[in-house]
Amino acid sequence: MQHSSSRQTDELAVSTTLQGGEYTISDIKGSSNNSYNYHAKTSDGTSVAIKEFFLRDMCRREGNNIQIPAKADAKIFNSLVKTFLRDATFLTSLDSEHLASVLDLFEENGTAYMVKSIPEGELLADLIVDPSRKFTPKQITSIANDLARSLVEVHGFGMLHRDITPSNIMITKDGSAVLLPDFGTFREDRSNASRVVSSVLQSAQHYAPFELTFDDARQGDGSDIYCVAAVVYHLITGEPPAASLDRVAAVAANDPDPYVPLEGSHKKFDDRFLKAMDMSMELFYDSRVHSATELMFIMSKDIDFDETRRMKRDVGKRSTPLTHQGIFIRVKNLLLRR
Amino acid sequence: MVWKPSFMRTASVDRLTPVDALPIGTRVGDEHEITGYLGSGGFGYTYLARRFDGHHVALKECFPFEFCRRNGLDVGLKAHDLADDFEMIRDGFQQEAAILAEFEHENIVAGGLLITAFNTVYIEMDQVHGKPLIDHLSSWFKRPSRQQTKQIGRDVLDALETIHAKGYLHKDISPDNIIINQQGVPILIDFGSAAPFGENSDDDPMLVVKIGYSPQEFYRAGAKVGQASDLYQLAATLRHCITGQRPVESVARLHARAQGRPDPLTALGRKKSKHSAFFGSIDDSMAVLIDDRIATAKQWLKTLKDI
Numbered sequence: 001m002q003h004s005s006s007r008q009t010d011e012l013a014v015s016t017t018l019q020g021g022e023y024t025i026s027d028i029k030g031s032s033n034n035s036y037n038y039h040a041k042t043s044d045g046t047s048v049a050i051k052e053f054f055l056r057d058m059c060r061r062e063g064n065n066i067q068i069p070a071k072a073d074a075k076i077f078n079s080l081v082k083t084f085l086r087d088a089t090f091l092t093s094l095d096s097e098h099l100a101s102v103l104d105l106f107e108e109n110g111t112a113y114m115v116k117s118i119p120e121g122e123l124l125a126d127l128i129v130d131p132s133r134k135f136t137p138k139q140i141t142s143i144a145n146d147l148a149r150s151l152v153e154v155h156g157f158g159m160l161h162r163d164i165t166p167s168n169i170m171i172t173k174d175g176s177a178v179l180l181p182d183f184g185t186f187r188e189d190r191s192n193a194s195r196v197v198s199s200v201l202q203s204a205q206h207y208a209p210f211e212l213t214f215d216d217a218r219q220g221d222g223s224d225i226y227c228v229a230a231v232v233y234h235l236i237t238g239e240p241p242a243a244s245l246d247r248v249a250a251v252a253a254n255d256p257d258p259y260v261p262l263e264g265s266h267k268k269f270d271d272r273f274l275k276a277m278d279m280s281m282e283l284f285y286d287s288r289v290h291s292a293t294e295l296m297f298i299m300s301k302d303i304d305f306d307e308t309r310r311m312k313r314d315v316g317k318r319s320t321p322l323t324h325q326g327i328f329i330r331v332k333n334l335l336l337r338r
Numbered sequence: 339m340v341w342k343p344s345f346m347r348t349a350s351v352d353r354l355t356p357v358d359a360l361p362i363g364t365r366v367g368d369e370h371e372i373t374g375y376l377g378s379g380g381f382g383y384t385y386l387a388r389r390f391d392g393h394h395v396a397l398k399e400c401f402p403f404e405f406c407r408r409n410g411l412d413v414g415l416k417a418h419d420l421a422d423d424f425e426m427i428r429d430g431f432q433q434e435a436a437i438l439a440e441f442e443h444e445n446i447v448a449g450g451l452l453i454t455a456f457n458t459v460y461i462e463m464d465q466v467h468g469k470p471l472i473d474h475l476s477s478w479f480k481r482p483s484r485q486q487t488k489q490i491g492r493d494v495l496d497a498l499e500t501i502h503a504k505g506y507l508h509k510d511i512s513p514d515n516i517i518i519n520q521q522g523v524p525i526l527i528d529f530g531s532a533a534p535f536g537e538n539s540d541d542d543p544m545l546v547v548k549i550g551y552s553p554q555e556f557y558r559a560g561a562k563v564g565q566a567s568d569l570y571q572l573a574a575t576l577r578h579c580i581t582g583q584r585p586v587e588s589v590a591r592l593h594a595r596a597q598g599r600p601d602p603l604t605a606l607g608r609k610k611s612k613h614s615a616f617f618g619s620i621d622d623s624m625a626v627l628i629d630d631r632i633a634t635a636k637q638w639l640k641t642l643k644d645i
């Protein structure tokens with residue numbers, strides 16, 4: 001058994017360089033099941049965050065390289081790296097207020113790296129568990145709008161985020177929400193029926209709709225929308241909504257859906273807004289709000305629901321926007337583009 | 339509370355190659371020396387070892403691939419922030435050893451002595467000579483006959499009756515956790531998921547499921563589980579022996595049911611044959627909802643004895 005020098009974990013060591021010296025790792029941050037996270041300095045001294053694609057269950061580190069003992073795994077891994085790099089290229093060209101931009105994307109050591117500016121602010125995951133930090137209805141509504149807007153961007157490029165949780169949302173000093181990109185496009189292959197596969201499910205599945213965790217069902221823009229609404233739900237009520245799997249189980253057993261609707265029970269919020277969240281958390285994909293643009297419409301104060309539904313149908317034909325001119329034009333462009 | 343991605347996978351059995359296994363000749367504790375390699379699951383390697391008294395035994399090492407790497411001979415962490423996860427799994431291993439030690443049954447592997455070494459723990463067991471059932475399912479000519487399948491069912495049910503009588507659920511009955519020994523007798527191994535009866539505790543940080551075999555209630559923290567949960571897994575295992583295919587994942591069936599779609603798992607007992615009573619009992623133990631299943635091992639065993 002060969003082991004490189006004094007490495008104690010599979011993370012890259014501090015002062016390791018990447019991209020021929022462009023980045024020097026300065027700090028090792030948290031890990032997840034699909035990434036190791038670092039802080040680094042660029043050659044001109046700027047601090048950046050670097051995410052390294054590393055699937056803990058199949059990858060090992062050998063020197064700085066990623067090694068995959070099983071051939072079948074190596075094939076899967078390499079194609080995930082390629083897909084990720086292809087899909088995420090658009091993130092580098094993005095300049096959006098509500099979506100953390102990606103500064104650089106590259107392949108090295110047999111895997112993919114994503115370089116991001118270190119966003120200033122606090123993770124919603126930390127704020128949401130802190131009882132001394134209360135969000136006002138106005139702040140919550142604005143976070144919902146920010147997230148919806150970032151989804152318009154992501155979905156506009158034909159991508160899904162797939163992993164929207166409070167730990168992928170940053171709240172900046174001025175209170176706006178920024179969605180952090182992740183290796184969320186990573187999808188595992190659960191279909192191979194000839195293998196025995198054990199899975200470890202972790203708690204906190206409250207934000208994801210059924211189809212994101214168990215991909216036997218159709219996924220789409222509505223899947224990300226469910227997550228956003230679930231995060232907003234948590235902010236409004238102080239608790240995440242009932243887990244989608246528990247909801248599916250209840251409905252399957254002819255019991256009432258344990259989801260407690262927001263509409264009508266939070267006086268400080270506009271009922272239209274609450275109803276928009278409820279509609280975004282419809283259990284089954286087909287009855288759910290279908291697009292981020294639709295979500296933006298139905299959330300906004302001055303637009304009538306039925307009007308919006310109708311408008312969505314013939315949005316391409318309409319020439320004069322209703323109230324929210326800016327948004328409307330953008331929606332129209334997006335709808336036409338897709 | 340830590341927010342983590344909702345879904346992780348541990349590598350499947352056939353994907354693991356023993357690159358990180360202890361080398362042959364390694365002394366583990368004071369009494370054992372590694373002499374070979376028996377297999378691996380998601381949570382570590384199982385070695386063949388010679389005990390100081392000359393006996394050969396199986397040693398199951400706690401080395402969860404998702405969290406661990408080898409530093410020399412010691413078990414280390416893949417990432418610096420995984421210490422708590424590893425500790426939790428290691429505690430689970432100690433519980434596994436303690437539970438295993440409680441049983442003395444023809445169809446349950448004997449063992450349960452715990453050994454501490456290399457920053458991890460090992461469980462000593464008798465070596466079972468034979469092959470895991472999963473190895474018999476890869477092609478139709480190796481698959482057990484209907485009669486053999488029924489016998490596997492009876493034997494495992496007998497073991498389950500004992501396990502349940504002591505107040506435990508096995509919770510991981512599957513074709514890789516049953517070894518068919520040289521006499522053709524099924525031996526249940528792997529008590530890594532076994533737990534006292536009751537609900538999945540709400541703060542259970544990890545739910546381990548096996549796709550195709552785990553009933554839907556194993557996917558939900560706080561859901562009601564019971565003897566019928568183990569019966570679902572046995573039924574899924576027997577069904578795999580009969581059809582040659584891993585059954586449809588339980589949560590996909592649950593989803594279909596909630597939406598009013600037909601069950602994606604077709605009933606075995608629909609076709610008339612001399613096995614339809616046996617097949618029907620498999621269907622009955624694989625009902626999506628726990629309350630619709632055959633309730634106890636005793637009850638199912640009784641039906642199987644009559645047919």
Ligand SMILES: Nc1ncnc2c1ncn2[C@@H]1O[C@H](COP(=O)(O)OP(=O)(O)OP(=O)(O)O)[C@@H](O)[C@H]1O
Binds near residue numbers: 380384465514
């Ligand atoms: N007593 C034994 N005799 C022979 N082979 C064994 C024995 N115990 C385990 N094995 C082999 O090792 C493999 C893995 O063992 P086991 O199922 O106990 O571990 P695991 O799947 O990692 O555990 P868990 O399901 O708790 O994570 C088995 O499939 C089998 O091939």
Ligand SMILES: [Mg+2]
Binds near residue numbers: 379380515
């Ligand atoms: Mg096993």
